[in-house]
Amino acid sequence: MSEQDFRDKTAIAGIGYSRSPAHPGAFSKNSGVDVLTLASRAARAACADAGLDPKEIDGAVMYQMFDDSVRTGLVLSALGCRNVGYASNLVGGGNYSSFAVFQAAQAVYHGICNYVLVYRALNGRSGVRMGHWGAGAGGGSSRVGGESQFTSIYGLAGAAAHHGFEARRYMDLYGVTSLDFAHFAVNSRSNAVKNPRAMMRTPISVEDHQNSRMICDPYHLLDCCQETDVACALIITSTERARALKKRPVLISAGIGGGVSPTPNIEDTNLINIGPRLLQAADVELGDIDVFEGYDAFTDMPMRMIEDMGWCKRGEARDFIKGGRISLDGELPTQTHGGLINEGYCHGFNNVLEAVQQLRGDAEDLCPHWQQGEHTYDRTLCRQVRGAEVALNVSVLGSSAIILKRG
Amino acid sequence: MTTHEYAYLLPQPDALTQPFWDAAKRHDLVLQECGECGKLRHPPTSVCSECGSESFAWRKLGGRGRLYSYVIVHQTALPNWRQSVPYNIVQVALDEAPEIRLCGNVIDFDDSKLKVGLPLVAVFDDVTPEDTIIRWRVAAVPAEV
Numbered sequence: 001m002s003e004q005d006f007r008d009k010t011a012i013a014g015i016g017y018s019r020s021p022a023h024p025g026a027f028s029k030n031s032g033v034d035v036l037t038l039a040s041r042a043a044r045a046a047c048a049d050a051g052l053d054p055k056e057i058d059g060a061v062m063y064q065m066f067d068d069s070v071r072t073g074l075v076l077s078a079l080g081c082r083n084v085g086y087a088s089n090l091v092g093g094g095n096y097s098s099f100a101v102f103q104a105a106q107a108v109y110h111g112i113c114n115y116v117l118v119y120r121a122l123n124g125r126s127g128v129r130m131g132h133w134g135a136g137a138g139g140g141s142s143r144v145g146g147e148s149q150f151t152s153i154y155g156l157a158g159a160a161a162h163h164g165f166e167a168r169r170y171m172d173l174y175g176v177t178s179l180d181f182a183h184f185a186v187n188s189r190s191n192a193v194k195n196p197r198a199m200m201r202t203p204i205s206v207e208d209h210q211n212s213r214m215i216c217d218p219y220h221l222l223d224c225c226q227e228t229d230v231a232c233a234l235i236i237t238s239t240e241r242a243r244a245l246k247k248r249p250v251l252i253s254a255g256i257g258g259g260v261s262p263t264p265n266i267e268d269t270n271l272i273n274i275g276p277r278l279l280q281a282a283d284v285e286l287g288d289i290d291v292f293e294g295y296d297a298f299t300d301m302p303m304r305m306i307e308d309m310g311w312c313k314r315g316e317a318r319d320f321i322k323g324g325r326i327s328l329d330g331e332l333p334t335q336t337h338g339g340l341i342n343e344g345y346c347h348g349f350n351n352v353l354e355a356v357q358q359l360r361g362d363a364e365d366l367c368p369h370w371q372q373g374e375h376t377y378d379r380t381l382c383r384q385v386r387g388a389e390v391a392l393n394v395s396v397l398g399s400s401a402i403i404l405k406r407g
Numbered sequence: 408m409t410t411h412e413y414a415y416l417l418p419q420p421d422a423l424t425q426p427f428w429d430a431a432k433r434h435d436l437v438l439q440e441c442g443e444c445g446k447l448r449h450p451p452t453s454v455c456s457e458c459g460s461e462s463f464a465w466r467k468l469g470g471r472g473r474l475y476s477y478v479i480v481h482q483t484a485l486p487n488w489r490q491s492v493p494y495n496i497v498q499v500a501l502d503e504a505p506e507i508r509l510c511g512n513v514i515d516f517d518d519s520k521l522k523v524g525l526p527l528v529a530v531f532d533d534v535t536p537e538d539t540i541i542r543w544r545v546a547a548v549p550a551e552v
Contacts, residue, residue: 132484143419151510155488164478172523217479
């Protein structure tokens with residue numbers, strides 16, 4: 001058994017978002033419903049997209065952090081599934097957005113299941129908030145235990161402060177500036193403008209980024225993703241079965257990474273460890289990758305991934321990302337939906353769904369017939385990358401990654 | 408200032424971390440040291456990642472380090488810190504164990520002059536009669552940063 005055997009044998013057959021009449025784009029600040037409802041909507045939408053009866057689902061993989069979601073048993077039950085052969089409830093966040101996909105694919109590859117549902121569902125703004133990560137008891141003269149006794153006591157709470165350390169060290173060591181992050185932010189937003197799902201759709205300039213208020217130096221507001229209520233789901237099956245379903249399959253070529261980033265320094269991403277092996281497992285070269293959707297809770301994260309994959313050297317992403325290279329018609333289109341920062345924060349899972357759409361050629365945009373895969377490539381309306389065949393999706397800090405191919 | 412009056416969060420030690428905070432109260436910086444291979448570790452854990460040994464001792468360190476990284480918080484979910492923004496939080500790489508990074512705050516320094524690599528020295532801040540937490544002071548400010 002080898003990575004070569006696994007390569008392209010499983011596929012993503014359908015994708016779904018927790019859309020509703022109140023929130024047609026799915027992503028919102030206040031879903032008004034419980035997390036099970038979000039998960040059910042997304043799962044049923046993914047089945048409809050694939051042309052699959054939800055009762056055919058016989059396995060599920062989910063991830064959650066701070067117990068903010070609904071486990072597989074509840075969701076499978078809500079879908080009326082009676083023949084469950086596999087389930088996994090991962091405890092983690094953005095580190096599992098890519099891993100969840102290849103874990104499900106392995107269950108299919110080994111013949112344990114036929115159709116595995118993978119989802120991330122959360123009321124991340126109206127319910128359990130990531131911004132309060134590490135906030136411990138909250139305030140007052142109270143005490144905190146665990147790791148927080150060494151961190152929160154100094155005022156450390158929330159994702160921006162936790163990850164700001166990485167960004168600051170990267171900036172100080174390599175001469176990268178907030179102005180460089182601004183260029184990344186502007187490119188992402190220019191894609192979000194053409195994404196009806198995106199929460200942030202007003203065009204921005206480099207100056208807007210620089211003038212946006214400071215959240216946690218080095219992060220300005222426009223460097224940060226936002227807490228979101230949403231669910232995203234997809235269906236994984238064998239490539240053979242996927243071909244018999246409604247949509248063009250997206251093949252899972254390779255996946256690697258255990259949801260951790262054991263790197264020597266915090267400015268490193270784990271792609272320095274797994275990047276070369278991932279390419280080898282998928283049998284692709286860096287130049288073959290047409291779309292890059294890296295986990296962008298903050299602007300610097302995908303920039304550091306671009307360097308650690310080898311598109312440029314450490315500290316050079318500041319130049320690499322300029323001049324249109326990461327735009328829709330550039331050498332390496334990134335955050336083609338606006339990323340987590342603009343579309344919304346489904347803990348990275350929406351970046352996987354976006355990669356699927358780009359490879360199918362049916363990216364949801366302002367083109368009149370995008371649903372039929374008819375794109376104008378008029379960049380005021382269209383955010384479909386031309387002829388996208390290979391996509392790289394990376395979870396937070398390179399803790400796991402997948403390569404997907406057009407089927 | 409009494410514990411009741413201190414506005415910020417305080418450590419809640421457990422069996423593993425109590426010696427660290429007891430030492431801080433004596434104005435010592437100590438770290439767990441593996442009883443077999445001597446590897447230093449932090450935060451405290453029950454096993455050594457190098458050799459798997461469950462025996463350990465506490466070793467006193469010199470309290471000097473370098474600024475590994477820092478952030479300046481302008482918006483926080485911690486209600487009682489809102490009155491203090493903007494404030495810095497730092498990670499310090501210890502001179503005697505550079506792979507170990509301690510979290511803290513740099514005091515008595517202009518935040519706009521913070522720079523990765525600045526030499527720091529531990530300050531034992533007796534924030535309540537029961538609690539001493541470790542903060543940091545810039546050891547020697549270079550002529551021009």
